[in-house]
Amino acid sequence: MEPAGLSSRYGARRLCDSDVGAVYRLSAGNPIFYKYCPPCVTLESIREDMKVLPPGKSGEDKFYVGFFDGSMLTAVMDLILKYPNDETAFIGLFMVDSASQGKGTGTAIIEECLCFLKRQGLRRARLGFAKGNCQSEAFWTKNGFVRTGEEVNNGSYTAVVMERVL
Template identity: 30%
Template sequence: MELLRLTSVNPSHILWLEEVVLAAPAYSWLTEGRAPDPADAPEILRVCPPGIGEDDKFVLAVLEGEELLGCVDLVRGYPDEQTAYLGLLLLKESWQGRGIGSELVQRLIEMAANWGCTAMRLGVIETNLPALHFWTRHGFQQVDSKRIAGFSGDTLVMNRAISCP
């Protein structure tokens, strides 16, 4: 499995993200109560947490050979320098349930550890029960809850400690 960093200046990268978003409709239905929209793709590349620039935001295509499996949005140093924030891990539905997500979690934890991070944080919309179970199985624990406009439920903030190499 290869991880390829995507940028907004490459039009084919936006098309790849559109392909992933449209091939995972359950995610949009569970988190926002609506069908996926191709306009969601550029948002993945554009939206950054406060104080985070392009150098610390990693939108990655997940590839197996020429096949696009999914995408990841990982931010270095948010909300603090010791934490990596996982904004999105989305696989096409045809690739879900094959262990790829679990393999990705390990790869992303290694990446964050190599940055010197000691924790990984993410948010799960409470209506997305499959994702909540997935992250809990991978050692993430809820530390907070907040309401974010546009989502069908509260965002459950989850953390997991990671060890540096």
């Protein structure tokens, strides 16, 4: 998969170590996320997120993607293809720069991404939001995701699993 296909409106590409500072600034501007999904972001936690994989997956299925408006990082997505099964894409993280929130930016990016994933042959998108984070739940519900009934205890928070048929 070529990440550039995820958006026609924004420049989309895999993020690398030289992008960690920009990801940190974007992440630090979203304190509500870390209130429900501790600990707070650090440069090292971003580097780890760029590499971490679920069991049974390889780096070829992981896309830690930045969405750019010119040179400005507007959003970050951690996307795992074919997880937890071959017909599903898992969104491990999606975060929009605070200055771009409430303007339809996140919804536009998600819609384009899901359409692209469908064209790639995937049938579902899945994610987990931190239980109690009403802002995240409202965003994902608005974007057509529904609770599966599954919850996963991640130690410092409980992830509520949601899914959308593509």
